Amino acid sequence: MNRPATSTDLLDAAAELWPGADLVPAGTVGDGRPVRARYAVISRGSSPIVLVPVESSVAAGASLRRISTASTWWDTTARVAAGAMVRAVPGLLRHRVEVRGGADGLAEHLSGVLGMPVSFSITIGTARVNRKPVLQVFDEQGRCQAFVKVGWSGNTCADVTAEGRALAAVTARPYRYVVPPALLARTSWQGRPVLVVSPLEPSPWRRHRNTWTPPSAAMDELAERFASPDSELTAADWWHRQWRATGILPDPVSRSRFGRALERVAAIAGHRELHWGAWHGDWTPWNMAPAGDRVLLWDWERFETGVPRGLDALHYVVNALNSGAPASAEGVLRALALASYRDRSLGGAPHVQSLLYLVAILTRYLRLVDVPGGEHISSRAMQTLVALEHLADV
Template sequence: MTSAADATVDRLLSTVSRLWPGHAVDLVHGRRSADRELIFVPSSASPRLLVPAGHPAAAASGLRRFSRALSTKERVIRLAGSVGLRVGAERLLADRIRMTPVGIPGDTIEQHLSTVLGTEVVVGLGVGSLRANQKPILQVFDRRGRCIAYVKVGDSELTTGLVQQEGANLARLGQHDWRLLELPELLHLGTWEGLELLVISALDTAIRPAGGPLLQPPLAPLDELYDQFDEGSEALGGTVYWADLVGTAKRIEDDWQRTAYREALARIEAGHGDTAIRMTAWHGDFAPWNLGHRRGRLQLWDWERFATGVPAGLDRIHYVLHTSTRAAGFSDSVVDTALASPYTHHPDCSPTLQDLTAVLYLASLAARYLIGSQGPQGEVLRPTTRTVLDALTRHSRRITAPAPKGATR
């Protein structure tokens, strides 16, 4: 295994140990099943998912989640894998995590969730990339193997705060009626064995991909979100949003970064502090891997970054930028190309306001990265932090530079 795979497996073993207290948790390589095992799909050397052994319908269901980010080829591979697990292909998968009771074990996560949801369940475990805010995410299956819920687990101070925030956000969003959006339902938020658990309903995502280019964000559902949380327009420099960005600078530990960030904000305020900005909400991580389409509605999950009192339009910038950087890397040229993409535009947004919205997005993103990259856990974020801060510097200068003589903006 590579060092990255080793680190991922070690993290998964640690997570399973906390979810199955009173059990010996071991990585095993063999197809002889025990009472309780989780199977690596496709292997521990390239882990993508842990599915429950001995539950073929649940294991198959674990692969049947489709986001807009998946290509047709990836969808076919998932479907084929799902069919294979349904008919017993788990026998071919040798890498497993085995949980063996020691003495008199206490309740496991499956027993606790069975009580919370009122039905007997088993769980699988997602495998995400290593990052500062990485948290365990469980898939919950009923007796028939249907995925009925997802559980986000706060297992550190940082991730506990994010889990609690998403729970509060979903409770707030659940008070609204949605025509174009479909959101997960908040089922439970509580503490178990020192872990914070957010239990949400599973959205039934469609196998068929939505039409249109992947780089094009769906604007109508975003407009519905913005209309629900519309706060009207006010001068940028007088908004709470702007005060929060200015306040972020005080929390930046690195002197050079703090100075660069403050100078960018000063340029923006000098040039556009009096510009009227529509204030509303944003999802905070609006990207193809967090959304699906079904029956004419946009399914949208992962609401931990949701916030109100922000400029309208940040989501579409985020969508195009992160779709581009995932495909081509987080570099200066990719960022600049993404910001210039016509897909970041809204038909009701003037070119000047579009430019300002893009720079305000960079200011918000830079604030997130500058704070998140501090401390030892943030080391992995530092190259991206530098790229985002450099982009903010360039584009804040561009939109505030005097227009050439005889030119108009």
């Protein structure tokens, strides 16, 4: 396949969305093949980070204006300004590429799913274990109609499928505070799972005032909607799932260390009656946005029921206080200590909840260490294991 000199995973992924197509610099002498799509390449430094459709200045502007709640105020201002400028003067986007030739692709498939001609922007994110294409889908007037995730590897195919199942369950129940995206379609294309959800549209200026403070009302509501009867920890299916996951870890050292930590947790809290419910599984400041007293919440692939209640709040604090920092056991423990400031007693409810959170997140991390891309999570997994060992042996 011919590629521009700036070829990256993002550009390669874009070409694959039209089987057999080539991605070439705009202005390349025509060879008689149809142009499937035209994009402007937006880069950070020398690395392309998003492909913006240029057939509609409205869609191009919306692609650039797409807000991340992890962005600073200055970054948000720059995005909003850039979106407005491009909508007014599309020619500002000068680094352009074209998708030429090939067969009908994902764009045609999504047009059939949504019942209208569509175009989309493409992002693929930074290198990590769950890296996959995410599309912002527009109609012919440039209005955002959906967001789409595409499974790209064995692991990300499982994630996309899991998020579809999660949203089917979550959106079947009413909420006062939690606002998940509507599930528009669970489909497949070229053997890849494809998830289509409605856009959630956060205000670029409204922020969660204290980003380290979890939105407890919304978290409690989600847990309560999937509540199950109280039971002892070691009698719960969730606890047995953690043991089963430990038993199949390929690394004998990690398997042994995690197993000893689980035994210690059982000694501390095995006969404690716990409240059980659901957790989003990745509730962080950048996966949500405030909307009055409600919370817009996306990225549901880690959703799980039948878990100890309160895990979302701890995950939120750990990530909020360690965002952008290298993985460290000390950082995790400091965040958990802050979250438990009302009760630091050993074996008390906050201590037990912190132990169970570390067990839950470590089960996830260690499972991912040996999948393709697992090198991006291995350091965090090892530091989390150290934190669990420390907290269980205090």
